[in-house]
Amino acid sequence: QKEVEQDPGPLSVPEGAIVSLNCTYSNSAFQYFMWYRQYSRKGPELLMYTYSSGNKEDGRFTAQVDKSSKYISLFIRDSQPSDSATYLCAMILANAGGTSYGKLTFGQGTILTVHP
Amino acid sequence: EPEVTQTPSHQVTQMGQEVILRCVPISNHLYFYWYRQILGQKVEFLVSFYNNEISEKSEIFDDQFSVERPDGSNFTLKIRSTKLEDSAMYFCASSSYAGGLKLFFGSGTQLSVL
Numbered sequence: 001q002k003e004v005e006q007d008p009g010p011l012s013v014p015e016g017a018i019v020s021l022n023c024t025y026s027n028s029a030f031q032y033f034m035w036y037r038q039y040s041r042k043g044p045e046l047l048m049y050t051y052s053s054g055n056k057e058d059g060r061f062t063a064q065v066d067k068s069s070k071y072i073s074l075f076i077r078d079s080q081p082s083d084s085a086t087y088l089c090a091m092i093l094a095n096a097g098g099t100s101y102g103k104l105t106f107g108q109g110t111i112l113t114v115h116p
Numbered sequence: 117e118p119e120v121t122q123t124p125s126h127q128v129t130q131m132g133q134e135v136i137l138r139c140v141p142i143s144n145h146l147y148f149y150w151y152r153q154i155l156g157q158k159v160e161f162l163v164s165f166y167n168n169e170i171s172e173k174s175e176i177f178d179d180q181f182s183v184e185r186p187d188g189s190n191f192t193l194k195i196r197s198t199k200l201e202d203s204a205m206y207f208c209a210s211s212s213y214a215g216g217l218k219l220f221f222g223s224g225t226q227l228s229v230l
Binding site: 101 | 120147149151157158159160161164171172174207209211217218219220221222223224
């Protein structure tokens with residue numbers, strides 16, 4: 001079983017739609033969860049991070065973590081054409097040996113297109 | 117906003133040749149990383165570097181790879197003898213402190229090994 005699974009899409013939605021992006025993971029030692037956005041020919045850019053179950057909101061973006069189900073989500077409200085990009089989930093392990101900050105395990109990425 | 121700069125944006129080399137990929141991290145950052153992404157695959161961690169030492173490396177980062185911070189501004193990844201399977205996009209990243217979850221990525225160097 002892959003450590004982090006993410007549906008690559010592609011996902012195409014009309015402007016203004018609510019977008020739901022998801023990842024599942026298998027290792028319960030993942031404790032820090034991030035969402036990155038990657039535009040074409042650019043590096044990943046951090047959107048949000050969280051380290052606890054529950055919701056975290058930042059403007060039109062909401063990150064949700066359910067550690068019991070090993071499932072994380074990113075919701076985008078009122079989606080805009082400028083949101084068209086690849087969205088990557090990423091996670092960091094933390095266990096008795098310590099936390100590997102900076103060693104991110106990424107999902108495959110979901111390609112999102114928001115059309116006007 | 118400060119950014120991580122990578123050069124060149126695209127590098128073509130012959131199999132067996134040595135290549136050096138260059139990065140200029142954000143100036144007050146102390147932790148540096150290399151990641152790579154083979155076409156159609158996930159972004160993968162290669163190595164982390166702090167205080168002129170490798171902090172952690174993945175199994176991908178074998179003896180053919182090395183990293184260096186030759187001066188106060190550059191961070192390099194050297195591949196000693198390139199293989200076809202080294203063809204990938206290589207991303208440099210930096211962060212300001214170890215506990216920081218915010219990595220800043222460069223735009224990448226596309227390495228093509230022929």
